[in-house]
Amino acid sequence: MNPGLRFLLKTRLPGGFRRARRKYAGRDGRxxxxxxxxxxxxxxxxxxxxxxxxxxxxxxxxxxxxxxIRAYAPFVLLLVxxxxxxxxxxxxxxxxxxxxxxxxxxxxxxxxxxxxxRLQIVFLSTLWVGLFTVRYAATWYGGILAIFGLLSFNxxxxxxxxxxxxxxxxxxxxxxxxxxxxxxxxxxxxxxxxATSSRTPTGIVDAATMLVAHPFAWALTAVTRPFVExxxxxxxxxxxxxxxxxxxILGLEVLALIRVDxxxxxxxxGAGGARGRSRKLRLARHRDPGDSVRNGSxxxxxxxxxxxxxxxxxxxxxxxxxxxxxxxxxxxxxxxLFAVLPVLLFRLSSAGQDAAGLAAGSLTTALxxxxxxxxxxxxxxxxxxxxxxxSLPLSAPALVMGQLIPTSIVxxxxxxxxxxxxxxxxxxxxxxxLYLVAMTIPPFALMTTAIDNWLFLLMPYRIRSQDPGETTFxxxxxxxxxxxxxxxxxxxxxxxxxxxxxxxxxxxSTVLAGVVACAMLSVCCIPMIWGVTRTFQRxxxxxHAAE
Amino acid sequence: xxxxxxxxxxxxxxxxxxxxSFEVAPGSILGLVGPNGAGKTTTLRALAGxxxxxxxxxxxxxxxxxAEPLEAKRKLAxxxxxxxxxxxxxxxxxxxxxxxxxxxxxxxxxxxDLVREFELDGREETLADELSLGMSQKVVMCCALLHDPEVxxxxxxxxxxxxxxxxxLYRALGxxxxxxxxxxxxTHLLAQIGDLCDRFLILKEGRRLVYGSRVDLRASLPTxxxxxxxxxxxxxxxxxxxxxxGERPR
Numbered sequence: 103m104n105p106g107l108r109f110l111l112k113t114r115l116p117g118g119f120r121r122a123r124r125k126y127a128g129r130d131g132r133x134x135x136x137x138x139x140x141x142x143x144x145x146x147x148x149x150x151x152x153x154x155x156x157x158x159x160x161x162x163x164x165x166x167x168x169x170x171i172r173a174y175a176p177f178v179l180l181l182v183x184x185x186x187x188x189x190x191x192x193x194x195x196x197x198x199x200x201x202x203x204x205x206x207x208x209x210x211x212x213x214x215x216x217x218x219x220r221l222q223i224v225f226l227s228t229l230w231v232g233l234f235t236v237r238y239a240a241t242w243y244g245g246i247l248a249i250f251g252l253l254s255f256n257x258x259x260x261x262x263x264x265x266x267x268x269x270x271x272x273x274x275x276x277x278x279x280x281x282x283x284x285x286x287x288x289x290x291x292x293x294x295x296x297a298t299s300s301r302t303p304t305g306i307v308d309a310a311t312m313l314v315a316h317p318f319a320w321a322l323t324a325v326t327r328p329f330v331e332x333x334x335x336x337x338x339x340x341x342x343x344x345x346x347x348x349x350x351i352l353g354l355e356v357l358a359l360i361r362v363d364x365x366x367x368x369x370x371x372g373a374g375g376a377r378g379r380s381r382k383l384r385l386a387r388h389r390d391p392g393d394s395v396r397n398g399s400x401x402x403x404x405x406x407x408x409x410x411x412x413x414x415x416x417x418x419x420x421x422x423x424x425x426x427x428x429x430x431x432x433x434x435x436x437x438x439l440f441a442v443l444p445v446l447l448f449r450l451s452s453a454g455q456d457a458a459g460l461a462a463g464s465l466t467t468a469l470x471x472x473x474x475x476x477x478x479x480x481x482x483x484x485x486x487x488x489x490x491x492x493s494l495p496l497s498a499p500a501l502v503m504g505q506l507i508p509t510s511i512v513x514x515x516x517x518x519x520x521x522x523x524x525x526x527x528x529x530x531x532x533x534x535x536l537y538l539v540a541m542t543i544p545p546f547a548l549m550t551t552a553i554d555n556w557l558f559l560l561m562p563y564r565i566r567s568q569d570p571g572e573t574t575f576x577x578x579x580x581x582x583x584x585x586x587x588x589x590x591x592x593x594x595x596x597x598x599x600x601x602x603x604x605x606x607x608x609x610x611s612t613v614l615a616g617v618v619a620c621a622m623l624s625v626c627c628i629p630m631i632w633g634v635t636r637t638f639q640r641x642x643x644x645x646h647a648a649e
Numbered sequence: 650x651x652x653x654x655x656x657x658x659x660x661x662x663x664x665x666x667x668x669x670s671f672e673v674a675p676g677s678i679l680g681l682v683g684p685n686g687a688g689k690t691t692t693l694r695a696l697a698g699x700x701x702x703x704x705x706x707x708x709x710x711x712x713x714x715x716a717e718p719l720e721a722k723r724k725l726a727x728x729x730x731x732x733x734x735x736x737x738x739x740x741x742x743x744x745x746x747x748x749x750x751x752x753x754x755x756x757x758x759x760x761x762d763l764v765r766e767f768e769l770d771g772r773e774e775t776l777a778d779e780l781s782l783g784m785s786q787k788v789v790m791c792c793a794l795l796h797d798p799e800v801x802x803x804x805x806x807x808x809x810x811x812x813x814x815x816x817x818l819y820r821a822l823g824x825x826x827x828x829x830x831x832x833x834x835x836t837h838l839l840a841q842i843g844d845l846c847d848r849f850l851i852l853k854e855g856r857r858l859v860y861g862s863r864v865d866l867r868a869s870l871p872t873x874x875x876x877x878x879x880x881x882x883x884x885x886x887x888x889x890x891x892x893x894x895g896e897r898p899r
Binding site for chain 2: 104105106107108109110113114117118120121124195196197199200201202203204205206207208
């Protein structure tokens with residue numbers, strides 16, 4: 103390999119740590135690092151000792167068993183790997199394109215560097231994910247190996263799938279044909295499953311249980327199964343066998359990747375017409391290509407729908423336009439739900455008696471995840487426009503509200519859909535609950551959007567993959583989710599206590615209790631909005647935003 | 650030496666550059682000018698081996714960029730319009746990285762000279778994301794010049810540079826040209842390249858409009874005065890009478 107590529111690989115992790123150390127050298131940075139360190143230490147202690155908090159008799163019902171992991175994990179992992187795929191050729195950072203493409207380096211070496219540099223990050227992600235999961239493995243080293251293998255599998259599968267999909271005709275007609283084919287194949291699969299099943303499932307949970315036991319399902323998940331077996335391998339022979347198969351799968355993926363490689367700028371440029379081409383090339387040069395190649399729909403939202411509202415209206419209109427023109431951003435919320443659903447089904451089928459607790463946990467996870475999927479129409483998309491935003495003659499609170507409201511509305515919509523789905527699955531469908539959900543979700547959506555933006559302005563780094571299958575954001579995502587969970591639990595605690603007190607001592611009315619819950623959550627939004635406003639005012643454009 | 654013959658580049662069936670031919674002799678600096686979307690960056694990127702041509706041949710220092718990409722790339726340096734650096738590397742590490750990429754032995758002395766020349770001394774241990782745009786552009790220039798390339802391709806390299814930085818860049822380019830290097834400089838700052846470049850190529854919508862020395866350009870546009878400036882030549886070539894008559898495109 104070219105010595106320059108080796109140098110880049112060698113310096114990547116130490117250089118990244120050095121950069122973080124310098125960036126957080128100030129007082130605020132030290133406080134942040136201390137907070138995150140305490141959080142990680144707390145998670146580690148909780149993970150190491152969690153069984154002691156739970157009565158022994160209940161452990162089997164709430165801890166995943168080897169049989170449960172063996173049955174469901176291959177599905178969940180396959181689904182996660184598939185969700186990571188989106189069309190796009192090999193992704194190289196702008197600096198890599200600038201320095202490496204004109205340099206005398208063979209293309210294969212570039213690909214090898216690309217894969218190796220991402221596997222370095224996978225190693226870090228492994229340590230982080232292992233913190234939460236390795237206690238379920240038969241041995242810690244088997245667990246770490248399996249997690250590393252799985253994350254690598256996700257990375258390589260997403261790259262392979264992305265490169266493969268990028269080779270398809272991007273015209274709308276071809277896309278329609280492709281989706282029709284996928285829908286027909288899905289229908290054929292379901293029909294085949296029902297036709298070959300010994301009995302009719304009694305419900306969605308029963309259907310999930312039957313599905314994982316079906317021989318076809320075993321064939322479908324053959325690629326993820328060796329990693330799960332490695333995770334559960336207790337003896338050296340099993341470790342060697344499953345580790346060897348897992349390594350062979352990864353090796354085959356690398357070989358396939360090198361074979362189907364295509365020039366990423368060529369694909370980028372070829373994905374649209376003349377007008378789109380010039381825009382995409384310009385964006386590809388100036389911004390992260392992974393984020394810049396989305397096709398806009400050209401939809402126009404009438405500006406009159408957004409009155410001035412002290413300046414918040416035009417900003418909200420701009421963000422709404424951004425959302426409307428990129429329907430993929432709108433649909434991304436659904437991914438959060440689909441990511442939670444298999445986990446929920448898995449847990450329900452193995453521990454049906456804990457339905458209420460599981461519902462609460464899953465609901466919270468879904469509600470926490472959904473806002474994470476949207477970073478397309480608020481401060482998180484406007485990092486390179488911060489100078490412009492700061493120069494607008496608007497009050498900071500109005501500007502912040504204009505930035506947050508459209509995303510909050512979309513998130514509220516997805517949260518309603520997600521809540522209804524989960525309530526239906528766990529059979530908690532009743533008018534008072536539906537009413538409470540309807541009342542509390544709008545302020546809750548605004549609160550979560552505000553927290554996400556607040557944390558982003560404090561630490562302006564992305565928490566979503568920019569490269570298919572890339573996992574560098576996982577650590578930051580978990581930290582952000584943990585902080586968010588703490589804040590939400592506090593806000594909910596205040597809201598529930600006030601609602602309960604009102605219901606018990608003032609008026610025992612569900613309608614009014616809903617109003618009180620909504621009002622309390624709205625009050626809790628105020629410090630969040632204040633926090634975003636203050637952080638926006640103090641945001642150091644010179645340090646964090648590109649000119 | 651740069652030789653481009655009947656070069657064409659299409660994106661999704663749409664031509665970005667069409668039937669373009671020109672040469673840059675050793676010691677010569679070509680000013681590549683044209684309105685936005687004329688195909689300047691595409692031409693430079695194709696010459697640098699970043700984009701493959703749809704048709705035609707591109708030669709750098711006697712090597713075909715498509716047939717012998719590694720040989721051609723060893724001889725060239727490419728400076729883009731917006732500098733993108735590796736955020737985890739310092740200024741000095743960027744130079745070390747470039748030296749390793751191109752196999753430059755005993756690079757430290759040359760790197761120190763470049764750092765001094767581009768007024769980056771004292772910034773050697775600064776991380777890339779702590780640099781201003783102009784400083785970043787200077788780092789890219791230093792990296793590009795470190796392996797003493799025979800061919801320099803500069804795509805609007807003046808972005809963010811202060812007047813002294815621009816002067817330093819011009820002097821460095823002039824010295825390289827005197828030493829026998831060929832250079833292509835794409836820019837919109839016509840007034841500033843008149844004295845630096847000895848030949849000019851004006852593109853519009855991917856096609857060559859005029860090409861040659863300033864005298865050649867004036868001769869090819871008979872409506873121009875004998876002392877017409879490069880800016881007047883540009884407007885006459887790209888917009889005809891509209892450009893010279895004071896009526897500017899909307």
